[in-house]
Amino acid sequence: MHPSTPGSTDQHVLHSAAQWLSAGSPVWLATVVATYGSSPRPVGSLLAWSADFGMAGSLSGGCVEEDLIARLRAGQVDGGQPQLLLFGDNAAEQARYRLPCGGHLQILLQRLGKDDLAGIQQMLAWLSSRTPFVREVSLHASGQRLTLLQHDSPQTCRLTSEYFIQPFQPAYQLLIVGAGEVARHLAALAQPAGFAVTICDHREEFLQGFDAPGAELRCAMPDTLISQRFADSHSAIVALAHDPRLDDMAMLDAFDTRAFYIGAMGSLATSAKRRERLTGLGVSSTQLQRLHAPIGLDIGSKTPYEIALSVLAHLLAERPQRS
Missing domain, CATH: 3.40.50.720 (NAD(P)-binding Rossmann-like Domain)
Structure with a gap:
């Protein structure tokens, strides 16, 4: 897996999420947590979506986003705890989502509310100050834990049966x-x-x-x-x-x-x-x-x-x- 190196795109996604949460609109935050074969976007890529304000960021060339938003609008995703969704795990889906030959990707989907605003703002503050940090999301509970990146911290994204761990390095x-x-x-x-x-x-x-x-x-x-x-x-x-x-x-x-x-x-x-x-x-x-x-x-x-x-x-x- 690749570590996330947020640049203007990731900051834009998080800034949009913070604005939408501040306005009282729930936000869905999707993160690419695993890729297999060829994939359009690397692990750590972010997308935020609000029913009131729209989308920021990307996960693929567009078809994955279209399908995901359709599911969210139809209420087909449980927002009680983070969800892992797999796209392109067979030839038909690869063609449907226009993923490269043999490629498929897995995303982590979280529903954010006003209680998550402080965490998003902390991430933005650390990104602005070029401070390396780690985001840890439990797969079995809502919320996330943020810690400063230390020498003994994971240096690459890691997906386990319990957590998704994502280190953020300064933007280039x-x-x-x-x-x-x-x-x-x-x-x-x-x-x-x-x-x-x-x-x-x-x-x-x-x-x-x-x-x-x-x-x-x-x-x-x-x-x-x-x-x-x-x-x-x-x-x-x-x-x-x-x-x-x-x-x-x-x-x-x-x-x-x-x-x-x-x-x-x-x-x-x-x-x-x-x-x-x-x-x-x-x-x-x-x-x-x-x-x-x-x-x-x-x-x-x-x-x-x-x-x-x-x-x-x-x-x-x-x-x-x-x-």
């Missing part, structure tokens, strides 16, 4: 140092891939009129931003400024973090000079091994879009695996 985030065309394209590509994107540049003229929908823009030097917000293992830091003063500063601070990806844009010659400068500033050979420069996968990229695409592909290849 990307800090882009330097506002420019490559940064603009990378911001647009990285967000659908599950990254929250921040672009920082201390040069006000570079940010004036800069268009990067969905990304946070910060007029600042990267040092404080990196140490305070991009120091964990679910962060990536890329320097695209083409200004050694800005890019090198970002690299110096990035080496002191647990970021899973550190990269800087430039040719082979530029990258070799960068390594020489960083070595002269006291960066060790071990630290320099973490630096991807030239940045991205070698796909012969020339245009800003192609460079951004190569960077995203490398980010996805290096991103910590969820299995």
Whole structure:
């Protein structure tokens, strides 16, 4: 099974559930707890549904959701305690739900009421503060237990005869140092891939009129931003400024973090000079091994879009695996 790494989608689902519960509407929360063969959505994926407000999130390509909501509207599911539902356990259902060949999935369905609002709000608070935690749902009683994720906690989702246990890790985030065309394209590509994107540049003229929908823009030097917000293992830091003063500063601070990806844009010659400068500033050979420069996968990229695409592909290849 895969651990859940909530990003904007999961936060959207939980935020919607909290709003609907606050408005006095019961909410059904469905979680993918097991998959077999190929499946459209990984274990840990969430969906919330309210008869008054509709749906947030997804479990599959749409047909599973359609069937589930039809069952809920018809009152065919008991809301007294969590229910395990299996979809696609034969060829006919796989075709009906349009699941990939041989794939089927199991979901855990809970009916939430006003007593569950505090727990949903706690999950949202921890997600916002990038605090790892564990959600434990009893299969034989209503409610859930939330605890902070410890070193001895389960690191992957686990389904037993008694419980479903789901660890939540911080969402993946990307800090882009330097506002420019490559940064603009990378911001647009990285967000659908599950990254929250921040672009920082201390040069006000570079940010004036800069268009990067969905990304946070910060007029600042990267040092404080990196140490305070991009120091964990679910962060990536890329320097695209083409200004050694800005890019090198970002690299110096990035080496002191647990970021899973550190990269800087430039040719082979530029990258070799960068390594020489960083070595002269006291960066060790071990630290320099973490630096991807030239940045991205070698796909012969020339245009800003192609460079951004190569960077995203490398980010996805290096991103910590969820299995």
